Amino acid sequence: MAEKTDYVKKDKPLLKVDNLKVSFFTPAGEVKAVNGISYELHENEIMGIVGESGSGKSVEAYTIMGLLAGSGKVCGGSIEFEGKDLLHLSRKEMSDLQGNEMSIIFQNPMTCLNPVYTIGNQLVEVVRRHDKSISKKEATQRAIDILTEVGINNAEKRIKQYPHELSGGMRQRVMIAMGLICNPKLLIADEPTTALDVTTQEQILQLMKKLQKIHHTAIIFITHNLGVVAEICDSVSVMYAGHIVEQGKIEDIFYHMKHPYTEGLIASMPRIDIVNHERLNPIEGSPVDLLNPPKGCCFAPRCGKCMRICQEQEPPYVKVGENNHISACWLHVLEMKKEAEKNG
């Protein structure tokens, strides 16, 4: 307990990811899906991770959750959760955390619930796995309570139903209930609204916001939808080809973005406030082939402001604003130099 107060006092981050590298070893070669990302997440904070498909968002989330499977391997860096080094926990220690201290909501609620067990069974299972002293009856009551909390009416009846008897939005609510039933400190939401239609999306987002306020859970919200990020997150990390290219508070990213990729992303968003219907501005080119990543900056081949150095060396992170707003681009380095020269 002493340790816990200590931890609060020092305001240590809940989750600290440091220079994490994850690769998949395929017959064609090493795919560096996550290539040295770092961030800190504090209690009660919602952080968004945005990026295109294949930018490493989900891989990063699975690595934190200890769900990396198949040919995926962590090649470097560390993940600290409440001071525990997640990458060096035993399987048993890790599984004690999974679903309990930290949990995850997946993208596709249609396939993520086991079709042959009732909702109740799958909810009770989590509770009883992490606390054997809870009776089946108590666990069932808890399942009913949490289902009601996520906005499912008639929960007593619902827990006896099978997943195929529920709609997609309902199933995602069940997944959220499953994620929250043990009161985790960290919830990772891996594109939780992507598979849902827009109205259901909105409901689920509102629900998550509401629940976050009640439970004070820290959330990592992974999405490729900037609108969703703007609505729900406190801070954002923009990922491209396994790197975080820009990181900062929500206002900084949306109104004072510095990195050319972030600019491109924001510019490519459809906007409702533009009257004369202009064409959308896509980012030219296609995502990087992670089997053969470019030598310097990973975004260089698609960047309109690409310089020679961009093709030769990886850019360092530069502090570009208040509140830890950082961005990795040679332009910032250049600007800093100019500034320095001006000042003498």
Place this chain on the structure above:
Amino acid sequence: MFKYILKRVAASAVTLLLVAAITFLAMNAIPGNPFLDENTTVEQMEIANAKYGLDQPLLVQMKNYLLNYLHGDMGESLKMQRGTPVKDIIFGQGKFELSIQLGVLALFLTVLMGIPLGCIAAYNRGKAVDNFLNVFSTVGIAAPNFVVATLLLTLLSVKLGILPAVSGSFNDPKAIIMPAIALSLYYVCYVAKLTRTSMLDAINQDYIRTARAKGLRTGSLIFKHALRNALIPVVTYLGPLTAGLLCGGFVVETTFGVPGLGRYFVSSIIDRDYPIIMATTIVLSTLIIGMNLIVDIVYKIVDPRISLSGTNN
């Protein structure tokens, strides 16, 4: 549910009738006669034919057979146990019981070994355990059961002397072990392969990832979450297999000297003992049809998404 079963039973009666008719015609298409041997004269044969009604036109004979079956009369053996009612041969002399005992044990071995082995192989895909099980099950499937039986006899009875070589009527409980292994080895291996394939598919599903994310133990992942989803093909195979196993195996019963029912399936055809051919075929068909009905009901229990009547209600 009840209505469904009733419907199926009615449909089964038609199936059974067709099976009986086809069997009857097929067995009469084989040349030969139950009374044909070196010592019988043509006159004697004709007298015997007349006595058992074999001189009548085929269709009349068939009609008589089917009508008799409806009255529960399976006829008399013409050759193997001349004059004994077929019903007694099949149900009354303890043969069926022996075959059922052997079959049930073999079925237990198949289910209790085959399914877990398949799960273990699937979970350890590509590792040494999986490779070993793969070789083992391929050999088990490829080896004919008379070879397996002979090897078992040589090893366990002749060399080590642990188990009796002649099993007889299983008066010694140890006597059933070898026949059961010899009878089930093929099926154990086949079910293991079937389970492995089906499990590999299930293990890669999203809901298994969800189950892992809940921190569930490996045992729970495999046997609770994956296995039940992987069970349908296995159940499908086990249904007719159970029927077959209960009726005994010709080779195994002959090799171990078990006086079961299995031998009668083959011998009755060689002997042209028409009533026994009919009886054994119909008993087996009834069992298979019954097992298939049970399989369909088990589907519903294993996977709640399956609806029995074909419509969602």
